[in-house]
Amino acid sequence: MSARRPSVLVLAVVALLLAVLSPAQADPSPSGSPQPTGLTVGQRTAPADVDDVTGPLLGWQVPSADQTAYQVQVATSRSRLAAGRLHWDSGRVDSGASTNVAYAGPELARGASYSWQVRTWDGTGKRSPWSRPARFGTALGGDWRASTPVWLGDPAALGWHDYTLEATFSVTTQNATIVFNAQDANNYLMWQLRGDGVNTLAPHQRVNGSFAQLSSTPLGVTLERGVDHRLRMEVDGSTVRTYLDDRLVDTTTDARFTSGTIGFRTGGSERSSWDDLSVTAADGRVLYANDFSAAGSDFSCATVDGGRLNVGTGQNCVYGLSGADWAFLRGEATPADKEIEWATVFATGSSPEPGRQYVYKLWLNGEFVGLGPTRSIARETRYDGFDVTDLVRQGEANALGALAWSTRDRGFQAQLVVGYRDGSTDSFGTGSDWSAMPGDSVFPAAGSIGTGYFTAPKENIQSASYPTGFHTPGFDDGAWVSARELAAYDDLVATPTDKVTQRLELPVEVVEKEPGRYFVDYGRTWIGGLSADLVGTAGQQVELRFGEELWGPQEVRSNLRTGNQYKDIWTLADGEQHLETWGMRVFRYLEVLGAPTGLGIEDFPALAQVYPFDAEGAVFDSSDASLNQVWQLSHDTVEATNHNLYVDSWTREREPYEADSYLQMMANFFSSSDPTLGNYSIDYLLTRRTWPTEWPLYTILAMHDSYQQTGDVAQLERSYDQLVAKLPTQWVEASTGLIRKDSRSNGCSSQTDCDIVDWPSSERDGYVFRPYNTVINAISYRAFMDMSAIATAIGEDADAADFAATGARLRDAMNKYLWDAAAGAYRDGLNADRSPVAHHAVHASVFASAFGVPDAERAARAAEFVGGQGMRCSVYCAAFVIESLYNGDRGDLALDLLTDDGTRSWMNMIRNGAGATAEAWDASLKPNMTYSHPWAASPAYNVPQGLFGIRPTTPGYATYTVRPQAGAMEWAHVILPTLKGRIGAAFHQHDGRTDVGVAVPGNTVATVSVPAAGATEDVLYLDGRAVPAVRERGFLRAKVPAGCHTLSVAADDAEAAVADDERLTAVCG
Structure with a gap:
C-alpha cells in the first residue's frame, strides 16, 4: 500500500469526476426499469378527483443517473394516447425537474379521465422509453347536475298517512301507550290506554318534547294486567277513530300531526306487551307488520321475548324515524x-x-x-x-x-x-x-x-x-x-388525499376458551371491526368485545381506559349470514361470546380500514432485535392509525392536535412517499388551533418539513399569511431578543396560550415555569428559521431576512442567557427579573438541541447531559430526546434509549401487549391512556433520520445526506420511499471500521459521511475507487451519484471486498 500513496490524490480526483459525470456503476432505479416509473399527479398515484384543472403537478421517478430533459403527453383515454390523439404534448423540455412539474396544456375538463406518459433524457443525451401509461381523473367541482343529496323520506313521503293500525296488547303495569303520526321522537300523537283501575283513553299531543293531554274518554271495559285486548286505530287526515275490541270508543280530531310513523313511550311505572302489530295504508299497502315470532326488535325501546314485543319503563322511540x-x-x-x-x-x-x-x-x-x-x-x-x-x-x-x-x-x-x-x-x-x-x-x-x-x-x-x-x-x-x-x-x-380502503386481516391466534367463546389476537392494532360469515339460529346472540389491551390472560378489556365501550351484540337469523362492522373500533384483541363452535383463524378476519400504504415500501433490519421490534411497532402504528385525518387517537377524542400531527407527519415522511394526508391535516389545523402556546408553532415546522420532503411550494403560497400569524412575534422582547410571556406561563392548562412543555404534566421532570421559558424559546427559534426558509421559497425575501434576523438574535440570546456552561445543559428559563432559574429539567436541553440552538460543542455537552438523565419525559418529548442525542453525535446514547426496556420505553409498550404505540409510557403514568397514539411512533423517523442521518438538503431530495451513527450496533439497513424513488442506506461495523452502502435514486445526489475511524487519509473508497473526502466531526464525506454504491475507508484489497458485503448491498434490490 505504501508504494501507491503518492498518487492516491490524483487517482481520487479522477475517480470522483468519473463517478459524478459518468453513468452509475449500478442501475439507479430501484425497480431496474429502463423507463420512468412512479408517476404521480398532485403527489398521488392515479387519483380520481384532481381539483386543479389548470396546472396539476406531475411527478415521476427517473431511470437514469440524471435527467436533462423530459416530454409529457396527455390524452383523454389510453387508446387515444397510444394512437397519438393527444390533449397535450409538452414536447421536449430541457429541465432536470422530475417532481412538481406543472401541467401546461389546455384546461382539463371537470369530471373527466385522462391518461398520460413521460419519457426522459439523461446527461449523455440518451432518451428513455415511454413510461407505462398512468391515469388520473378530475374532480366534478360544483357541477353535480346529475344528482342531488338524499336521505330517508319524511313520514308522508314514506306513505305513513291515512292508515289503519291494528295490534293486540296487554297492560303489564299501569298503562299501555302507543305513539303514532310521529315526526320524530319529540313530536307525535300518543294514545294512553290507562289500566290499573282507571280504564280510560287519554289522547296526548307531544310538541318539541312537551306533552298536552287532549281529552279523557272512558273505555267501557276493564284493562286487567296480562289480559289481551285488540286495538284498531283509523287515521284519516286529521281524524283518528279508536276501536277497542272492535268497538268504537273515541273520535279525535287534531290537525297538528296528520302523518307519521308509530312507536312507544312509557313513564317510570308503565309496562306493556304487544303482538300482531300491523299498519296498512288506505290503498292496501302494508307499511308495517310483525307477529314478533322472530327474535329482534324493530323498536329500539322494546325487546322481543316469547313471541311478544315488551316495552319496559321509561322508554321512548319511534319506528323509522328514531332510526333516521x-x-x-x-x-x-x-x-x-x-x-x-x-x-x-x-x-x-x-x-x-x-x-x-x-x-x-x-x-x-x-x-x-x-x-x-x-x-x-x-x-x-x-x-x-x-x-x-x-x-x-x-x-x-x-x-x-x-x-x-x-x-x-x-x-x-x-x-x-x-x-x-x-x-x-x-x-x-x-x-x-x-x-x-x-x-x-x-x-x-x-x-x-x-x-x-x-x-x-x-x-x-x-x-x-x-x-x-x-x-x-x-x-x-x-x-x-x-x-x-x-x-x-x-x-x-x-379532498386532495388518497382514499381509505378496506381489507381483511387475519388474526395470529384464536383460542376457543369454551364452546362458542373465543379469544382472538390480531398481533397488532387495526381500526375497523369484524367481518364474519356465520351459521346461526334465529335469535342466537353473538357478543363482540373489542379492546386495545387485556384485563388478564385472554380476557379482553372492552371498556377502554379512555371511556369507550366496544361491545356489540349481533342477533343472528337462521342459516348462513354475512355480517360486518360499519364503524370504527380501535383494537388488537377481540373476545367473541355465543358464536358457533369449532371456528378458527379464517373465521375472524378483521375488517381493517387503512389509508393506502405500501407496507413493504419502508424497510428496516438490524443486528439489534429490540430496535427491530421498536421500529416495527412504530411502522405498524403509522399504517394503522392514519385513516382519513391525523388525530390524537381514534379512541377517546378523534381530534387533531398540532404537535401530534407534526410527529405523525414526520413518521409518515419516512414510511411513505405520499404527503397529502399530512398536508391536509395541517391545513385543517391552521383554522382550528388548540390551546397550548407551543402547538400552533408546529404548523410552521410541519409545512417547512413537508416542503423539504416534496419541494412543493403550493401549500406554502396558499397558507403563507396564516403561517406568519402563528409566529410568536408578540412575545419577542426587544431588549433581549428572547420570548417573554407574562401571562399563562405558569404551567396552566386548557386555556389558550398556556405553556405546556410536556404532557401529561407529571412528565415534566420538575420543570420550573417562568416568563422566559427555554422550551418556548427553542420552538420559537425553530419556527422563525423555518418561516424564513418558507418565505425564501416563495420569493418573500424581505420577510425571510426579517425572520432569519429574529431567529438568529433569539438563538444568540438563548446561548447567552439560558445555557449553563457549568452544568453542560440549558436551564429551564429566567425569572421575571432575568435572574437564572437554578433547575435543569431535561426538556430545556432536549428542545434546544433538537431545534438547533447550540453549536456543535454545546450540542455534544447537552447530549452528554440528556443521555445521563435517561428518558425523563413523555412519549411526545421522546422524539426530541432522540433527535437531540443524534444532533450531539451521541448515537450510542440514542440507541440505548431506543432499545431500553424500563418503564419509560417502547419495549415496555411491547411488553404490555400494545398493538400500536401508546399515549404514554405506561398506565401507571397516565391511567386513561390509549394504546393507539401515533405521536409515540417517532422511531419510524428517528431511526432513518438519526441512526442513518438521512435528511434532504435540497427540497424534494434532489440532494440529501447519509451520516450513520451506529453506536454499538454491528449492522443495519433501511429503505425509504420518496417521490424521487427509494432511498437506501446501510452500515456494517467490523475490523475496526464502519462500511456504508447506499442506494441513490435517479436524478439525485447523496452526500455520504463514513465514520473516519481507521482512516489515515482524507480519502474514501467508492465502489473500490479512491475519491477525495472532507473530514468533519469524526466523519469523511463525499458526494455520491445515483446508483447502488459502497463506501469504506479501506480499499477493495482489504481482508473482505466491501462491494460483496451483503450487509451493505441489501438496500440495492
Whole structure:
C-alpha cells in the first residue's frame, strides 16, 4: 500500500469526476426499469378527483443517473394516447425537474379521465422509453347536475298517512301507550290506554318534547294486567277513530300531526306487551307488520321475548324515524351497451362531525368502493372520487348502495360518471328515483361507543332485518320507499388525499376458551371491526368485545381506559349470514361470546380500514432485535392509525392536535412517499388551533418539513399569511431578543396560550415555569428559521431576512442567557427579573438541541447531559430526546434509549401487549391512556433520520445526506420511499471500521459521511475507487451519484471486498 500513496490524490480526483459525470456503476432505479416509473399527479398515484384543472403537478421517478430533459403527453383515454390523439404534448423540455412539474396544456375538463406518459433524457443525451401509461381523473367541482343529496323520506313521503293500525296488547303495569303520526321522537300523537283501575283513553299531543293531554274518554271495559285486548286505530287526515275490541270508543280530531310513523313511550311505572302489530295504508299497502315470532326488535325501546314485543319503563322511540340516523340507500343505472373506457363515482355526505369519522360506506355491484367524507377544514363540503372502471358493467344494470349514519344535517350524494371508448359520457346519480330504507330495524339504538368528545353508534345488528344484497343489481326493494331529495350542498371541494380502503386481516391466534367463546389476537392494532360469515339460529346472540389491551390472560378489556365501550351484540337469523362492522373500533384483541363452535383463524378476519400504504415500501433490519421490534411497532402504528385525518387517537377524542400531527407527519415522511394526508391535516389545523402556546408553532415546522420532503411550494403560497400569524412575534422582547410571556406561563392548562412543555404534566421532570421559558424559546427559534426558509421559497425575501434576523438574535440570546456552561445543559428559563432559574429539567436541553440552538460543542455537552438523565419525559418529548442525542453525535446514547426496556420505553409498550404505540409510557403514568397514539411512533423517523442521518438538503431530495451513527450496533439497513424513488442506506461495523452502502435514486445526489475511524487519509473508497473526502466531526464525506454504491475507508484489497458485503448491498434490490 505504501508504494501507491503518492498518487492516491490524483487517482481520487479522477475517480470522483468519473463517478459524478459518468453513468452509475449500478442501475439507479430501484425497480431496474429502463423507463420512468412512479408517476404521480398532485403527489398521488392515479387519483380520481384532481381539483386543479389548470396546472396539476406531475411527478415521476427517473431511470437514469440524471435527467436533462423530459416530454409529457396527455390524452383523454389510453387508446387515444397510444394512437397519438393527444390533449397535450409538452414536447421536449430541457429541465432536470422530475417532481412538481406543472401541467401546461389546455384546461382539463371537470369530471373527466385522462391518461398520460413521460419519457426522459439523461446527461449523455440518451432518451428513455415511454413510461407505462398512468391515469388520473378530475374532480366534478360544483357541477353535480346529475344528482342531488338524499336521505330517508319524511313520514308522508314514506306513505305513513291515512292508515289503519291494528295490534293486540296487554297492560303489564299501569298503562299501555302507543305513539303514532310521529315526526320524530319529540313530536307525535300518543294514545294512553290507562289500566290499573282507571280504564280510560287519554289522547296526548307531544310538541318539541312537551306533552298536552287532549281529552279523557272512558273505555267501557276493564284493562286487567296480562289480559289481551285488540286495538284498531283509523287515521284519516286529521281524524283518528279508536276501536277497542272492535268497538268504537273515541273520535279525535287534531290537525297538528296528520302523518307519521308509530312507536312507544312509557313513564317510570308503565309496562306493556304487544303482538300482531300491523299498519296498512288506505290503498292496501302494508307499511308495517310483525307477529314478533322472530327474535329482534324493530323498536329500539322494546325487546322481543316469547313471541311478544315488551316495552319496559321509561322508554321512548319511534319506528323509522328514531332510526333516521341510519339509512340504507340504493339506486340502479344502466350504461350504454358500448365499450367503457373509464368510470368514476363521486360521493359525499353530511355530517361527519358528530361521529368525527365518515358518513357513508359505498358499494358498486356488491364491491366496496370507499367511505367518506373527510371532515371539512372550514364550511366547505368535502367529497371524494373513486375509480370504479373495473366494477362497471356495460349495457347492464349497475347498483350503487350506501349505508350511511349521522345524527346531524343528514344527507348523502353520489354521481357515477361513465366514459366510453368513443369519447362520450353518461352520468347517473342520487335523486328521487333512488330507494331508501330506515336502518333502525337493523341497528336498533343501543348507545354510543364514543366518549364526551363524540358520538358513534354501537352496532347491535339484527341479522334477520338486514337487507342482504341491497348493493347488488336486481335486489328487491319493493318494500322500500323513494329517497327524499334535499337542498344542494354549498361549496363542494374534493379532498386532495388518497382514499381509505378496506381489507381483511387475519388474526395470529384464536383460542376457543369454551364452546362458542373465543379469544382472538390480531398481533397488532387495526381500526375497523369484524367481518364474519356465520351459521346461526334465529335469535342466537353473538357478543363482540373489542379492546386495545387485556384485563388478564385472554380476557379482553372492552371498556377502554379512555371511556369507550366496544361491545356489540349481533342477533343472528337462521342459516348462513354475512355480517360486518360499519364503524370504527380501535383494537388488537377481540373476545367473541355465543358464536358457533369449532371456528378458527379464517373465521375472524378483521375488517381493517387503512389509508393506502405500501407496507413493504419502508424497510428496516438490524443486528439489534429490540430496535427491530421498536421500529416495527412504530411502522405498524403509522399504517394503522392514519385513516382519513391525523388525530390524537381514534379512541377517546378523534381530534387533531398540532404537535401530534407534526410527529405523525414526520413518521409518515419516512414510511411513505405520499404527503397529502399530512398536508391536509395541517391545513385543517391552521383554522382550528388548540390551546397550548407551543402547538400552533408546529404548523410552521410541519409545512417547512413537508416542503423539504416534496419541494412543493403550493401549500406554502396558499397558507403563507396564516403561517406568519402563528409566529410568536408578540412575545419577542426587544431588549433581549428572547420570548417573554407574562401571562399563562405558569404551567396552566386548557386555556389558550398556556405553556405546556410536556404532557401529561407529571412528565415534566420538575420543570420550573417562568416568563422566559427555554422550551418556548427553542420552538420559537425553530419556527422563525423555518418561516424564513418558507418565505425564501416563495420569493418573500424581505420577510425571510426579517425572520432569519429574529431567529438568529433569539438563538444568540438563548446561548447567552439560558445555557449553563457549568452544568453542560440549558436551564429551564429566567425569572421575571432575568435572574437564572437554578433547575435543569431535561426538556430545556432536549428542545434546544433538537431545534438547533447550540453549536456543535454545546450540542455534544447537552447530549452528554440528556443521555445521563435517561428518558425523563413523555412519549411526545421522546422524539426530541432522540433527535437531540443524534444532533450531539451521541448515537450510542440514542440507541440505548431506543432499545431500553424500563418503564419509560417502547419495549415496555411491547411488553404490555400494545398493538400500536401508546399515549404514554405506561398506565401507571397516565391511567386513561390509549394504546393507539401515533405521536409515540417517532422511531419510524428517528431511526432513518438519526441512526442513518438521512435528511434532504435540497427540497424534494434532489440532494440529501447519509451520516450513520451506529453506536454499538454491528449492522443495519433501511429503505425509504420518496417521490424521487427509494432511498437506501446501510452500515456494517467490523475490523475496526464502519462500511456504508447506499442506494441513490435517479436524478439525485447523496452526500455520504463514513465514520473516519481507521482512516489515515482524507480519502474514501467508492465502489473500490479512491475519491477525495472532507473530514468533519469524526466523519469523511463525499458526494455520491445515483446508483447502488459502497463506501469504506479501506480499499477493495482489504481482508473482505466491501462491494460483496451483503450487509451493505441489501438496500440495492
